[in-house]
Amino acid sequence: MLRGDPASLAGQTIREVRRHGKFIVMDLSSGSVLTLHLGMTGKLLVNSGRTAYTRAGFQLDQGELVFEDLRTFGRIEISAALPDRVAALGPDALQVDADEFAARAKSRRSAIKPLLLNQRFLRGLGNIYADEALFGAGIHPRATASRLSVPRLRRLHDAIRQTLRQAIDAGGSSISDYVDADGVPGSFQERHQVYGRQGAPCPRCGGPIRRIVVAQRGTHFCPCCQKR
DNA sequence: CAGATCACCTGCTTGC
DNA sequence: TGCAAGCAGGTGATCT
Numbered sequence: 001m002l003r004g005d006p007a008s009l010a011g012q013t014i015r016e017v018r019r020h021g022k023f024i025v026m027d028l029s030s031g032s033v034l035t036l037h038l039g040m041t042g043k044l045l046v047n048s049g050r051t052a053y054t055r056a057g058f059q060l061d062q063g064e065l066v067f068e069d070l071r072t073f074g075r076i077e078i079s080a081a082l083p084d085r086v087a088a089l090g091p092d093a094l095q096v097d098a099d100e101f102a103a104r105a106k107s108r109r110s111a112i113k114p115l116l117l118n119q120r121f122l123r124g125l126g127n128i129y130a131d132e133a134l135f136g137a138g139i140h141p142r143a144t145a146s147r148l149s150v151p152r153l154r155r156l157h158d159a160i161r162q163t164l165r166q167a168i169d170a171g172g173s174s175i176s177d178y179v180d181a182d183g184v185p186g187s188f189q190e191r192h193q194v195y196g197r198q199g200a201p202c203p204r205c206g207g208p209i210r211r212i213v214v215a216q217r218g219t220h221f222c223p224c225c226q227k228r
Numbered sequence: 229c230a231g232a233t234c235a236c237c238t239g240c241t242t243g244c
Numbered sequence: 245t246g247c248a249a250g251c252a253g254g255t256g257a258t259c260t
Contacts, residue, residue, distance in 0.1 A: 022255095070239075071238055071239085073254055119254090230260105232258105233259080234257090
């Protein structure tokens with residue numbers, strides 16, 4: 001959960017806070033870097049007080065920055081520079097252009113959904129938004145990436161952007177416990193078209209949404225609207 | 229090298 | 245009621 005020396009943080013100034021895919025990166029005055037990942041259930045809160053799931057606390061001039069994490073899948077790393085494995089992730093889902101996205105996908109023979117979740121292929125997309133984007137593009141989650149036409153891959157690229165933009169606007173998806181830094185839950189779960197809606201009618205064709213398992217992840221899709 | 233599988237951890241929900 | 249199994253916004257080690 002923690003890598004690096006927490007004592008080295010004492011007295012430092014946070015120069016910048018940025019996002020690298022799903023990682024939160026803080027550049028410190030010494031030039032070293034604090035890298036955090038929220039995992040499944042992590043939260044970063046300010047002056048929230050501590051609970052049984054508080055894994056770390058950072059004393060700032062403004063108060064305590066608290067890292068809560070029920071399932072302990074989150075990570076904190078203190079290092080001289082952005083860790084190699086983080087720096088080596090694929091292009092950001094919101095920054096990659098359609099041509100590059102399509103070209104990268106064309107060279108991969110894996111199923112499209114696990115490819116979208118592979119952070120070395122594309123950074124920043126998770127399980128909910130992979131399902132929602134594939135629905136938006138009308139692509140079956142088990143479709144082979146390299147066999148998808150360039151126009152369909154461009155549509156997928158567009159669907160990823162739209163899905164993420166709308167989700168960000170809605171403050172994210174709060175299924176059970178996600179909240180932002182102010183403790184406020186998101187509302188995008190109310191607009192999920194397929195995720196968590198197995199058995200419910202597809203918003204496009206009215207047929208039942210199905211849940212299958214792809215690469216060990218729960219996967220939700222419309223068998224009628226999403227084709228290989 | 230890419231892809232599949234499993235491990236990590238805790239709590240909630242479901243079904244017998 | 246009680247208990248076991250299944251499920252959950254993710255990564256990363258290890259195997260083929």
